[in-house]
């Protein structure tokens with residue numbers, strides 16, 4: 664497993680992280696199995712949000728920690744806040760309430776990382792600053808980042824808070840590449856040259872921020888996986904070709920394609936299948952060539968200008 668620095672004051676994090684959005688209906692034993700499999704593979708990073716399963720994901724994860732508290736020291740735990748009953752809410756009051764709820768459900772005394780889940784256009788940056796300062800000073804949160812924000816939203820927030828924003832968690836997979844397309848198709852006049860993220864990928868690199876990729880195997884928004892999906896036959900053929908070349912499986916190659924980006928990348932997988940977790944972990948050992956990276960990009964239906 665490879666590790667990167669997310670924030671200076673927390674342990675280094677594995678480049679593969681376990682997303683906990685889909686564990687809400689799992690039993691404590693099943694979640695313990697997921698956690699142990701991940702840790703055995705060197706994966707130390709676990710991504711939550713207060714809203715996953717309406718809090719059930721954090722709760723069942725917290726049950727595992729309550730049963731075996733020593734596990735906490737082997738983990739870097741991140742959660743998110745800012746979605747409040749179907750709307751976005753970066754008020755001081757909501758941020759404080761959400762973090763306290765996450766800590767309680769997870770049975771832990773601090774989060775290593777807290778992300779603001781989705782941009783709140785009504786954001787009052789002073790309120791966010793006050794909440795972050797209080798959370799940091801009380802020891803409840805050690806570092807801060809964002810999710811689904813473009814570079815201007817990050818710059819606006821960064822200008823108002825005394826903590827360096829560590830990361831931006833964004834949707835990115837071989838079948839969902841608007842972040843990448845805008846950079847490849849600059850000034851072409853093609854639809855996939857439309858600037859949708861304001862150069863956020865380049866901004867993250869420039870600022871040495873970590874790009875956390877969500878839904879790394881999905882197409883659309885939670886429409887299913889492209890792995891073994893006949894609508895993505897050319898992509899699957901290319902994935903198989905490279906899987907054979909590197910003696911791994913197709914999902915491993917799909918994750919390594921993300922890790923090959925120039926940014927500091929963490930892939931947040933949502934699998935709850937222990938075999939699939941092992942496949943994900945292997946991606947950190949595969950270094951695709953630039954040619955292989957572009958071949959995969961093209962096999963997903965993209966063309967180069």
Ligand SMILES: NC(=O)c1ccc[n+]([C@@H]2O[C@H](COP(=O)([O-])OP(=O)(O)OC[C@H]3O[C@@H](n4cnc5c(N)ncnc54)[C@H](OP(=O)(O)O)[C@@H]3O)[C@@H](O)[C@H]2O)c1
Nearest residue numbers: 682683684810877878879880881914932933934935936939
């Ligand atoms: N910041 C945000 O706004 C945001 C939004 C959504 C998600 N997230 C985070 O991102 C994480 C990942 O999202 P996701 O669950 O949509 O991502 P994903 O890893 O792309 O999708 C996981 C789903 O794909 C299935 N799958 C099918 N074939 C697979 C294979 N060969 N290997 C692995 N999985 C396969 C999994 O089933 P099995 O369990 O059977 O493997 C699971 O149902 C979430 O858990 C959450 O932490 C963040």
